[in-house]
Amino acid sequence: MAAYIEPRVLKGFRDFLPSAEIARKDLVEKIEKSFRSFGFVPIDTPVLEYAEILLGKSGGDTEKQVYRFKDHGDRDVALRFDLTVPFARFVAEHRQEIPLPFKRYHIAKVWRGEITQRGRYREFTQCDFDIVGSDNAAADFEILLMMRKTISCLGAGEVAIHLNHRGLFNRFLSRLGVLEKSADILRTVDKLAKIGREETLKLLAESAGAGKAREILNYIEIRGTFDETLEALNAAAVGPGGGFCPEAERLALIRRFMIETGIEGAFTLDPSITRGLDYYTGIVYETFLTDMPELGSVCSGGRYNNLTGLYLKEAVPGVGSSIGIDRLIAGLESLGRLSSRPTYADLAIACTGEKNTGAAQALAEKLRKAGVLCEVFLEEDKLPKQFMLAEKKGIKWIVIPGEDPLKDSFTLRDLVKRENREGVSSDEIRVRFMF
Amino acid sequence: MAAYIEPRVLKGFRDFLPSAEIARKDLVEKIEKSFRSFGFVPIDTPVLEYAEILLGKSGGDTEKQVYRFKDHGDRDVALRFDLTVPFARFVAEHRQEIPLPFKRYHIAKVWRGEITQRGRYREFTQCDFDIVGSDNAAADFEILLMMRKTISCLGAGEVAIHLNHRGLFNRFLSRLGVLEKSADILRTVDKLAKIGREETLKLLAESAGAGKAREILNYIEIRGTFDETLEALNAAAVGPGGGFCPEAERLALIRRFMIETGIEGAFTLDPSITRGLDYYTGIVYETFLTDMPELGSVCSGGRYNNLTGLYLKEAVPGVGSSIGIDRLIAGLESLGRLSSRPTYADLAIACTGEKNTGAAQALAEKLRKAGVLCEVFLEEDKLPKQFMLAEKKGIKWIVIPGEDPLKDSFTLRDLVKRENREGVSSDEIRVRFMF
Numbered sequence: 001m002a003a004y005i006e007p008r009v010l011k012g013f014r015d016f017l018p019s020a021e022i023a024r025k026d027l028v029e030k031i032e033k034s035f036r037s038f039g040f041v042p043i044d045t046p047v048l049e050y051a052e053i054l055l056g057k058s059g060g061d062t063e064k065q066v067y068r069f070k071d072h073g074d075r076d077v078a079l080r081f082d083l084t085v086p087f088a089r090f091v092a093e094h095r096q097e098i099p100l101p102f103k104r105y106h107i108a109k110v111w112r113g114e115i116t117q118r119g120r121y122r123e124f125t126q127c128d129f130d131i132v133g134s135d136n137a138a139a140d141f142e143i144l145l146m147m148r149k150t151i152s153c154l155g156a157g158e159v160a161i162h163l164n165h166r167g168l169f170n171r172f173l174s175r176l177g178v179l180e181k182s183a184d185i186l187r188t189v190d191k192l193a194k195i196g197r198e199e200t201l202k203l204l205a206e207s208a209g210a211g212k213a214r215e216i217l218n219y220i221e222i223r224g225t226f227d228e229t230l231e232a233l234n235a236a237a238v239g240p241g242g243g244f245c246p247e248a249e250r251l252a253l254i255r256r257f258m259i260e261t262g263i264e265g266a267f268t269l270d271p272s273i274t275r276g277l278d279y280y281t282g283i284v285y286e287t288f289l290t291d292m293p294e295l296g297s298v299c300s301g302g303r304y305n306n307l308t309g310l311y312l313k314e315a316v317p318g319v320g321s322s323i324g325i326d327r328l329i330a331g332l333e334s335l336g337r338l339s340s341r342p343t344y345a346d347l348a349i350a351c352t353g354e355k356n357t358g359a360a361q362a363l364a365e366k367l368r369k370a371g372v373l374c375e376v377f378l379e380e381d382k383l384p385k386q387f388m389l390a391e392k393k394g395i396k397w398i399v400i401p402g403e404d405p406l407k408d409s410f411t412l413r414d415l416v417k418r419e420n421r422e423g424v425s426s427d428e429i430r431v432r433f434m435f
Numbered sequence: 436m437a438a439y440i441e442p443r444v445l446k447g448f449r450d451f452l453p454s455a456e457i458a459r460k461d462l463v464e465k466i467e468k469s470f471r472s473f474g475f476v477p478i479d480t481p482v483l484e485y486a487e488i489l490l491g492k493s494g495g496d497t498e499k500q501v502y503r504f505k506d507h508g509d510r511d512v513a514l515r516f517d518l519t520v521p522f523a524r525f526v527a528e529h530r531q532e533i534p535l536p537f538k539r540y541h542i543a544k545v546w547r548g549e550i551t552q553r554g555r556y557r558e559f560t561q562c563d564f565d566i567v568g569s570d571n572a573a574a575d576f577e578i579l580l581m582m583r584k585t586i587s588c589l590g591a592g593e594v595a596i597h598l599n600h601r602g603l604f605n606r607f608l609s610r611l612g613v614l615e616k617s618a619d620i621l622r623t624v625d626k627l628a629k630i631g632r633e634e635t636l637k638l639l640a641e642s643a644g645a646g647k648a649r650e651i652l653n654y655i656e657i658r659g660t661f662d663e664t665l666e667a668l669n670a671a672a673v674g675p676g677g678g679f680c681p682e683a684e685r686l687a688l689i690r691r692f693m694i695e696t697g698i699e700g701a702f703t704l705d706p707s708i709t710r711g712l713d714y715y716t717g718i719v720y721e722t723f724l725t726d727m728p729e730l731g732s733v734c735s736g737g738r739y740n741n742l743t744g745l746y747l748k749e750a751v752p753g754v755g756s757s758i759g760i761d762r763l764i765a766g767l768e769s770l771g772r773l774s775s776r777p778t779y780a781d782l783a784i785a786c787t788g789e790k791n792t793g794a795a796q797a798l799a800e801k802l803r804k805a806g807v808l809c810e811v812f813l814e815e816d817k818l819p820k821q822f823m824l825a826e827k828k829g830i831k832w833i834v835i836p837g838e839d840p841l842k843d844s845f846t847l848r849d850l851v852k853r854e855n856r857e858g859v860s861s862d863e864i865r866v867r868f869m870f
Binding site: 004005006015016018041042043053067070073092094097098099111123149259260261310345359376392 | 439440441442443444445446448449450451452453456457459460471472473474476477478479480481482483484485487488491499500502504505506507508510512514524525527528529532533534536538539544546548558566569571572573574576577580584688691692694695696697745746747748777778779780783786789792793794796797799800803806807808809810811812813814824827828830
């Protein structure tokens with residue numbers, strides 16, 4: 001009995017077949033092009049790090065999910081579960097080599113041993129971009145501008161970016177006298193859309209008492225134009241008659257930059273946005289597709305005051321965001337806007353036997369030099385079988401060499417219309433496909 | 436006492452700072468462009484797999500090096516140590532979804548807990564390209580053509596590809612009566628360049644006896660033109676007066692395709708090339724930079740008859756190769772041909788305060804739309820300090836906005852020549868940098 005091993009991947013892990021991988025690469029290439037146009041530079045860090053470094057800051061949930069083990073040297077190591085912690089370690093370790101402000105992006109896989117459910121994977125790609133070493137409104141604004149511009153160029157249509165300020169919210173909680181419950185309250189508010197008003201109110205009451213829970217709910221439900229909302233939030237934070245506090249000033253300045261660049265229409269000041277994570281200290285934001293808000297945020301982030309606190313005395317402030325590539329691809333697919341194709345090739349050259357192999361590759365090389373992407377078929381099957389192979393591969397055109405390999409004359413077949421054109425020269429093919 | 440964690444990476448692992456990561460991305464982008472021009476498609480597979488699947492075929496050395504552990508579900512899992520085994524599993528698992536012949540590339544990290552030494556890392560990138568589902572000379576030739584073309588377009592200069600045929604060598608060993616020692620002999624021959632003639636002879640004598648060791652050494656030292664060498668190898672394999680055996684026919688046919696496409700100058704038939712790995716059955720090859728042969732092979736591979744044997748009854752033949760990206764980068768660096776730059780940005784826009792922030796980003800957006808890569812500075816430092824920051828970031832030009840943000844007039848500074856041009860309009864800047 002032959003002992004075959006069943007070929008299978010681990011639960012929560014995925015293979016990417018060519019059409020899925022090409023779709024992902026297309027998206028990542030557009031994102032990188034946008035990041036680079038802003039002068040952001042790429043870095044890379046190891047997949048495996050000392051567990052102590054990755055887990056130093058994390059709470060129980062992360063620790064339970066992380067892939068952690070002893071390596072050959074009995075070192076306690078772990079697979080990275082996000083790109084933020086490795087970036088903090090990276091900035092601390094290379095502090096002297098990195099001119100600040102430093103603008104970097106990092107698109108790479110991370111691993112979390114989560115309960116697998118619809119759309120949740122144990123291996124997934126994160127796409128982070130951050131500016132560190134600057135704590136001013138210009139940096140906050142640049143990240144927001146990049147978010148709007150980058151997501152827009154991915155074919156997902158218009159976006160609505162919901163913006164808030166953690167510091168302003170905390171000022172309000174402080175005035176209410178419940179600042180010490182801030183972490184619990186922020187986490188509860190973050191779940192509002194998921195759990196509904198009643199449940200939110202109940203949980204808030206547990207943290208802050210029933211009366212204050214009602215006030216907090218009123219605060220996070222403030223709606224209006226950006227300026228009206230900002231006025232109302234500031235009033236709630238500093239009390240009646242006070243001037244703008246620094247956090248409100250910051251938001252007003254960001255708003256001015258938006259108007260000066262004509263992008264203010266994409267932004268809503270939304271006090272219900274808090275982000276769950278503890279390390280945010282300034283603006284926080286989430287991004288929704290106007291055509292599919294129910295998808296959830298496809299790009300989120302915020303400002304943090306002390307990225308490297310675990311490793312370095314020097315406090316390095318930063319602001320950044322992360323694009324949810326998997327979610328975005330799911331959204332584009334649902335909207336019918338994912339350009340999915342199983343090949344890059346513009347055309348194929350049919351195989352008509354050994355006597356033509358050299359000539360076929362020579363023709364292909366001529367086309368490739370002109371930028372035409374050209375697959376050469378390798379098996380001398382009957383032509384209808386080769387046409388079928390081309391169709392399966394998603395190739396729309398096929399060139400059939402003539403009898404004489406030295407003669408510059410080919411048949412060009414349109415595999416969609418199923419039409420042949422005979423007596424076509426290699427130059428005609430080159431010109432037809434090079435643009 | 437503050438308990439800082441020392442920021443550091445594991446031994447054998449590396450951070451990639453922007454200039455190193457940009458150099459790597461530049462190289463990978465060129466490689467991918469070349470692969471795509473041949474109609475090759477990308478796939479991706481999980482970093483983590485069942486240990487049983489990854490290790491089924493491997494001997495003791497691999498097993499000792501692999502990162503293997505129990506996951507949360509007590510599954511025996513491992514980090515992939517190459518891209519070939521996951522590809523075999525992938526082809527077996529998706530056999531019905533993949534039209535054959537299938538041409539794929541995969542550029543991704545792999546992990547081996549090796550003894551770290553100069554140029555050896557525990558985390559490194561592999562770059563594999565293979566054609567599976569075809570066992571003919573046209574497929575062998577296409578991989579060789581791709582190797583030559585792809586390495587040539589990376590700026591490393593001319594390449595010399597050394598080619599051999601495992602089957603022809605085995606036929607010779609069979610005639611000598613030492614075929615059953617083939618694996619040991621191939622591994623010894625593979626080390627010739629490293630260990631020298633005397634040591635090779637000694638090891639061969641241990642496998643095959645002193646007399647036959649001398650004959651084997653004579654065989655692997657056959658030199659001459661491609662055709663002369665082929666004649667001599669065939670004669671050694673089939674005995675005097677015999678015709679060409681199928682393996683020699685295959686090499687002759689590949690040689691004909693080389694001549695028909697005018698690339699024969701890059702290839703040497705070299706009987707000392709054997710490749711250490713067991714699974715090769717047909718042609719095998721290594722690639723050397725003509726300007727730096729001592730670097731060792733930068734692209735190696737061969738033909739294998741049964742990729743999926745561990746998982747599937749159906750034998751899927753294939754031929755493929757792997758570019759050693761890390762070694763190639765080291766070589767380019769030594770040759771002074773690595774275009775290393777710490778940024779993609781064509782220019783920076785200086786920060787002259789809040790009143791100019793919106794206008795600076797609006798100017799940047801105008802330039803970005805024209806394809807100019809443009810970093811906006813965020814800190815209102817004195818100009819000389821901003822010039823220094825630009826230089827540290829590798830940016831060669833900086834635009835200094837005037838006093839009035841509404842006036843379309845800027846100073847353009849050449850940071851290399853340290854020259855200013857005043858009164859430049861945004862259109863002039865756009866046209867200057869967009870080409």
